[in-house]
Amino acid sequence: MKILIISSTFPFGNNEVFLENEIKYLRQRKDINYEILPSKKDIQIISNRKKYKYNNFLIKKKNKSKFSKFLNFIFSMKYTKCRKEIIRVLSNNPKAILYSAYSVSSFSFYVDIFKNYFKESRDLDKLVIYTYWNTEITYALQFLKPIYNYSIISRIHGFDMYKEVRPFKYMPLKKYFLKNIDYLFPISKKGGDYIKMTYGFNPSVIKCFYLGVNDINYISKPNNNNIFHIVSCSKLRKIKRVDKIINLLNSVSKIRGDINFHWTHIGDGPLLTKYESISKKTLKGVNFNFLGYLDNDDVYSFYKKNNIDLFINTSKSEGVPVSIMEAMSFGIPIVAPDVGGVSEAVNDNKNGYLLPKRFNDQQLINAVIKILDSKKINYIKNESRLMFEKKFNSESNYKSFYNFLKSNILES
Template sequence: MTQKYPFESGEEFLATELIHLEQAFDRVIVIPTAVRDFSHPRPTGANTQVRIVKNPESAKGIAIAFISRLFQTLSLLSSELNKSGWNLKLLKYYFYHIPFALQIKSIISKELESAGEFVLYSYWMDTNAFAASLLKNENPEIKLVVKSHGGDLYNERQPSGGVAFRETVYAVADSLIFISEHGYNYASTHYPSYSSKMKVYRLGVEDSSISPNLDFPEPFQIVSCSSLIPLKRVNLIAKVLNNCSVPICWTHFGGEDLAISAMNNSLPKLRNDLEIKWKGKVRNEEIQSFYANEPIDLLINLSSTEGIPVSMMEAISFGIPVFANDVGGISEVVQCATGELIPDGLSTTEIASHLDQFLLSGKTRNDNFRTGVRRFWEQNYSAEQNHQQLITHLITQTFTRSFPTE
């Protein structure tokens, strides 16, 4: 169960995992539940089936969904608010997502009508996971595996102050997966009664081969890759680079045209030896090609919070060092062997000073150092290695049974 994949954009990192799942299982059913545009699906394997779930968008559609399952919804609404606390933001969230979860539950149940051996796998700790947990409540023998990343894990990243449905899902799930040690430590500390179910299975990226030996130009070549939402703090990257003392060419991948225009308009006057190239939202293949064929000194990330960005995994797979601040699980991928990790909360000028020193150290253009960066990827974030470990775990969770639909 996904949010959008294989439609629209986002969850690009799921593409690699899905290839490995298709190789390991006879049939993979993907159920995305946050899709608005179904017109351009991304390719999937022959043994993958995608189920269309249309969520209510209009106020009328939401009201109909609520009323059509009124008694179930009211009962679940009361139960969830008692668990998570009564606040207006959660009430609004539950008003939409509980009847939608009941709809998803019905779809899952129908899919399992003809299933033999199966495991329910929710890629996020979200409404999908809640829907699956409701089905498992009625059929305790089925197996449910739930993965958490960042926004669906850390309470402080939610406008309501807490991740919806967590207590219900954690209570019934058979396995709770986290992509970082930081996430695992957070969950096991805050929800210790479920710690026996918790495991770490890192994400991974495919082998891209190290970037070829290229002649680096005089300006240092810096790249960043993210959306332009506030928590990514791309505006802070711009300010930092503008305060550096060395010549820099900065290329940013990600962001819609309007967001890029707004970002450009908000920037102060740039120093003469800082060049910015906005690439916008592009296909991942274009980013991979850029990494493979262009000289890049480092990838920079100054987000206010993160899980472990796939953009960093991709960069180090090419031997590209990373410069980042110490938030979330970033310290697990950015270490002295892979780049420069700075404390979070430094001023713009302090970050710029650290970046100047790292660039002038010569590490980013040292073949031995870059080979070590790639070696770290091989040992920790290889898709072949990490996805196989996950699949082995999923296979242990499979359950054989047929049961009637609702």
């Protein structure tokens, strides 16, 4: 099998860390020839990713000037779907017109870029193109598929799925690109239901395959001496609502003065400096630490070296967070809101507590105190580990995924 994986920035920078487990698995498969095609460059490539096979073609062709983007918008008007999209947004959501214009411009750009790419390619009928995000790149490849006769599959996660979390609650173009795709892989069952109902995809092309994380077969031990160590892991952006964890710790440390609370956050982002400053001012009785970005190996090393009592996610939107999978692999209880596919990982009152989608501060406090005072903490930890083993082990998940591709695309 020859497979071309189109990422956003991977292997550059520190985004898409969840793709790394999949690439590590692929490198073990002698029957699959893969190449990564990042669409943009974040920062320099991380040293331990230099071993992965990647191609800079899209990065070299990337549009940079505003004038070039404007020209792409003008050229996009030759496509019926782009004209329809502009008319639709002007009629229904005029505030989103610039957002829409950027989308159709990107679509037009990638159509032209891939036409040039395919001129230099051979045996396209044996090629599987795998877009890791269901965006304008995927739409361009769907548009060109009848001409070049390759196979195309796409993952779909959260921001590329839920229009409610997009600017102006508007998802450009997707409704016009429901065909010319072999399979669309939501990373949660709830996501699959959503795209069928919202966009009208044919159910026969939708197959849910969970992402997965590695298993190092280690269970985190509980802390002693009245220490309670909480971990969170995410990009520090507004949508992740990490400020709610700061509010939680400020309150619960006063309610439970008998407990020495520790909090570690893994992940960087534009709000890092702000959250560090707020924490210094408000969390007087809490031992806290912002570790910044850690790669997969360092995250696992952290979990192995430290006793962790609870993992908290407070995000407004998710697919099924890999950070939750990682914590569950160590048998750590989870508290998280019922957004996206989180309920497929967190079984309320079993491996943790599932908060309402629009939870308030008191509901988060109550969930943490339940874990803190639980007399069945070993049961909760065991359930967390079992959930990982059942659904989110990378070895079994990616084996099933790529065997499915071989059976249903190459051998069909």
